[in-house]
Amino acid sequence: MQILRAADYRVMPWKNGGGTTTEIVVSPDGAGLDDFDWRISMARVEASGPFSSFAGIDRTLSVLEGEGIVLDIAGQPASRLTAASAPLSFPGDVPTGATLVGGPITDLNVMTRRSRMTHTVERLPLSGEMRIEQGAGTTLILPVGGSLKVYADGVLSLGPLDTLVLNRNGPKLRLQPEGQGQLFVIRLHATTAND
Incomplete structure (x- = not known):
């Protein structure tokens, strides 16, 4: 992370x-x-x-x-x-x-x-607690307009436009928005079997 x-x-x-x-x-x-x-x-x-x-x-x-x-x-x-x-x-x-x-x-x-790679991009409203599941690839979390508290082993703070890069197959994260805005969840996957 x-x-x-x-x-x-x-x-x-x-x-x-x-x-x-x-x-x-x-x-x-x-x-x-x-x-x-x-x-x-x-x-x-x-x-x-x-x-x-x-x-x-x-x-x-x-x-x-x-x-x-x-x-x-x-x-x-x-x-x-x-x-x-x-x-x-x-x-x-x-x-x-x-x-x-x-x-x-x-x-x-x-x-x-x-x-080599594929990706998906999801736009979500920053409203209410969210849970993000980490997949087999790389997941990135990017808040726009508002901030975000990330609860994992401890508590992390993301400001507007800060990015959280998550390792593959990590624990499910609990996200608590602070302020209005949007959240982008970007998932990246290798197209080769050896990654």
Whole structure:
């Protein structure tokens, strides 16, 4: 179990040079854009335009704040994504463009290398006590807007945008929200049998 603090996240340029991304965590540690197994980041999108292309990557996008965004994926307009809508998964290596609905947004981006990993992203309201079961892969917990108390062997505190990285097959955790907001549960699984 590991806590990643929002103040320690790394800010880096987009692959296409059109903005900056706040990298929350990447695996393996220190991997670049061309050799990661999985990567979780946040980006501030200030203008409509094309997405960077990532060969062999599957990605899931969620809007954290702002009016929303409409994606055009391989020439097909997708649903409008807002801070209330379900995360949207799509291939990172097909032409994708974005149109902002009403000004800049901040998004959460989860990417996995198709040949090695798969992922799921779940958006939950921060309301009432929750229990999170750790699976066979890696599970990440990310509160947005509010804080979170995590009861395991002791009590851990997560502030807004801090991330809890859980080891595989660990104990079920009890989560107690503090304040209003949302909770993202990201599950990562290796596609190879030897992991």
